[in-house]
Amino acid sequence: xxxxxxxxxxxxxxxxxxxxxxxxxxxxxxxxxxxxxxxxxxxxxxxxxxxxxxxxxxxxxxxxxxxxxxxxxxxxxxxxxxxxxxxxxxxxxxxxxxxxxxxxxxxxxxxxxxxxxxxxxxxxxxxxxxxxxxxxxxxxxxxxxxxxxxxxxxxxxxxxxxxxxxxxxxxxxxxxxxxxxxxxxxxxxxxxxxxxxxxxxxxxxxxxxxxxxxxxxxxxxxxxxxxxxxxxxxxxxxxxxxxxxxxxxxxxxxxxxxxxxxxxxxxxxxxxxxxxxxxxxxxxxxxxxxxxxxxxxxxxxxxxxxxxxxxxxxxxxxxxxxxxxxxxxxxxxxxxxxxxxxxxxxxxxxxxxxxxxxxxxxxxxxxxxxxxxxxxxxxxxxxxxxxxxxxxxxxxxxxxxxxxxxxxxxxxxxxxxxxxxxxxxxxxxxxxxxxxxxxxxxxxxxxxxxxxxxxxxxxxxxxxx
Numbered sequence: 389x390x391x392x393x394x395x396x397x398x399x400x401x402x403x404x405x406x407x408x409x410x411x412x413x414x415x416x417x418x419x420x421x422x423x424x425x426x427x428x429x430x431x432x433x434x435x436x437x438x439x440x441x442x443x444x445x446x447x448x449x450x451x452x453x454x455x456x457x458x459x460x461x462x463x464x465x466x467x468x469x470x471x472x473x474x475x476x477x478x479x480x481x482x483x484x485x486x487x488x489x490x491x492x493x494x495x496x497x498x499x500x501x502x503x504x505x506x507x508x509x510x511x512x513x514x515x516x517x518x519x520x521x522x523x524x525x526x527x528x529x530x531x532x533x534x535x536x537x538x539x540x541x542x543x544x545x546x547x548x549x550x551x552x553x554x555x556x557x558x559x560x561x562x563x564x565x566x567x568x569x570x571x572x573x574x575x576x577x578x579x580x581x582x583x584x585x586x587x588x589x590x591x592x593x594x595x596x597x598x599x600x601x602x603x604x605x606x607x608x609x610x611x612x613x614x615x616x617x618x619x620x621x622x623x624x625x626x627x628x629x630x631x632x633x634x635x636x637x638x639x640x641x642x643x644x645x646x647x648x649x650x651x652x653x654x655x656x657x658x659x660x661x662x663x664x665x666x667x668x669x670x671x672x673x674x675x676x677x678x679x680x681x682x683x684x685x686x687x688x689x690x691x692x693x694x695x696x697x698x699x700x701x702x703x704x705x706x707x708x709x710x711x712x713x714x715x716x717x718x719x720x721x722x723x724x725x726x727x728x729x730x731x732x733x734x735x736x737x738x739x740x741x742x743x744x745x746x747x748x749x750x751x752x753x754x755x756x757x758x759x760x761x762x763x764x765x766x767x768x769x770x771x772x773x774x775x776x777x778x779x780x781x782x783x784x785x786x787x788x789x790x791x792x793x794x795x796x797x798x799x800x801x802x803x804x805x806x807x808x809x810x811x812x813x814x815x816x817x818x819x820x821x822x823x824x825x826x827x828x829x830x831x832x833x834x835x836x837x838x839x840x841x842x843x844x845x846x847x848x849x850x851x852x853x
Contacts, residue, residue: 392642393429393613394634395467395589397627398658399457400432402617405593405626407671408693409441411661413453419657420460426654427646428464429613430500433457434493435468436729439476443817443824447831451496451813458497465499467528471729472505473512473791477820478730478755480763482794483515485801489816490519496813502591504530504562506731509765510550511789517555528589529556532726533563534686538768539724541572545579552584558613559584563592563602564728565686570598570605577609587612592627595692597678599628600636607642618655620662624676625692631655672696685712686719691732698740707743714739717748721775722759723767734759752779762786805829 403411416433423431434454442448458466473480475489493501501520505512508531520527529551531544548559559580561568568576573590580588590606592599592615603614615627622629634646665671675693687695695712699705715727718739725731734755742748758764760776762785776785786793801819802809808829809815818825 390610390612390642392607392611392637392644394630394644394646395430395432395613395615396423396426396428396618396630397432397615398423398618398621398630400434400436400438400469401591401615402621402626403665404437404441406621406624406675406693407665408697409437410445410665410668410670412446413448413456415661415664416457417460419654420457422650422657423654424461424463426464426650427644430465430467431461432467432469432502432615433461434466434498435470435476435502437476439817439820440824443821443828447828449828449832450817451492451811454493454496454498465526466497467500467502468493468498469502469504470516472503472516474506474730475516475820478733480512480790480794481819482797483791484796484798485816485819486515486791487519487522488798488812490516490525491523492813492816494520494523494525498525500526500528500558502528502530502560502562504532504560504728505765506532506728507725507765507767508532508547509789510547510554512765512791513551514554514789515791517551521555526557527555528558528560529554530560530562530591532728533561533568534565534724534726535567536724536768539726541576541579544576545583548580548584552586556586558587558589560589560591561606562728563590564726564732565691566593566595566599566602566682567686568592568602570601573602573611574605574609577606577611581610589613589615591615593625594623594628594678595625595682595687596680599623600632603628603633604636607637618651618658620655620658624678626675681712685715686727687712687715687732687736691727691736694733695736695740698737702744704744710743711736711739714742718742721771722756723769723771725759725764725767730755731759731764749778757783760785763790765790808833 399416403409439450442450442453475481503513503516517527531547551559577588588611590611592602616630616633617627619629619631631651634644634648637643699707715735718735727735737753738756741751745751757780760771760780761783801815805818
């Protein structure tokens with residue numbers, strides 16, 4: 389029997405899953421003092437799509453967000469999500485970029501880095517694991533849970549053993565689409581506890597309505613840490629509700645030690661944030677309903693809101709069901725990659741194109757071609773010759789670790805943005821999102837000259853210089 393630790397996701401995955409990552413820094417800071425005192429094991433506050441969203445939609449510097457969160461939450465560990473060699477972008481970066489990113493994430497306030505690879509290829513996690521350890525961060529190595537003919541309990545246990553040998557301080561089961569069912573969770577966690585010595589952390593969602601039960605069975609099997617989200621942004625495509633889990637475990641041997649009453653004000657505060665997101669049309673009611681189809685289509689929350697958004701832009705919302713049915717077919721064609729960023733976006737976008745074009749693979753994205761060419765790493769199953777031929781023709785496929793083909797890139801990035809760069813962080817912002825970074829740097833300069841007062845979030849006013 390053991391006390392269970394709770395990680396709160398309201399500052400990152402909760403609003404990424406339900407509201408396309410649109411919560412502003414100015415909505416995270418007013419409640420910081422109370423949230424910081426609750427007693428969570430950690431707050432997930434950065435990584436994932438926050439970088440992209442800060443630059444693209446919120447006019448915020450993601451590094452400044454991290455620094456301000458670190459200052460505002462002095463008593464709670466901050467955790468981030470990192471896509472291994474992809475970092476927070478959508479391609480593989482050279483090892484020197486990965487190393488610098490891990491160093492600066494830790495320097496600016498991150499304690500724990502959850503590192504995963506979309507294909508569960510450990511070669512793509514190695515550099516991030518080594519760099520995180522080198523700079524004093526805690527390595528939470530995650531495997532992306534999915535189901536297919538190869539994704540058995542043995543497969544995941546063997547993967548966890550390998551990740552522990554690579555230096556993992558914690559092993560995370562990353563169940564991004566709520567596919568891990570309760571009794572399977574009990575079996576998987578039981579086996580993991582026998583096979584590895586480090587703590588086990590379960591991350592699931594409530595898309596199919598089974599997340600609470602999955603957490604509970606995992607806890608009974610010995611799971612050490614679970615992810616939950618405060619109820620205003622919990623459940624549905626987000627994580628199971630924090631308050632429900634704390635209440636369930638109270639006065640049991642698994643008691644989290646968190647006082648439910650201490651959450652009242654925090655919950656009330658985030659209800660206001662959820663209302664703002666809903667009033668702005670960003671938080672769709674569709675993501676709050678139980679959808680057992682998630683067990684068939686394997687679509688994680690962030691991916692579902694992206695698919696709805698893509699179809700809305702095209703005026704084709706009525707095609708959502710067809711797209712959801714096409715997703716597993718595309719996934720099978722591409723060798724059963726787990727549906728998690730960036731593979732979820734790649735499979736999802738390709739499914740949208742297949743449906744809207746009226747013919748499968750009439751239009752193919754460069755990312756779909758890259759997956760088949762081996763540019764993202766080793767696929768769980770070798771795709772058929774017919775699909776390979778149709779999508780990439782005779783393009784040679786690579787078998788080594790994709791990053792082994794990349795020369796150091798950091799100096800090149802520095803040189804490319806000499807006129808804008810003020811810090812190492814700026815260089816990495818540009819490396820990750822060049823098309824978004826330049827306009828952001830230009831707006832920053834304009835703000836300082838008093839031309840534009842909207843920098844760092846619409847609620848903050850920058851005084852003219």
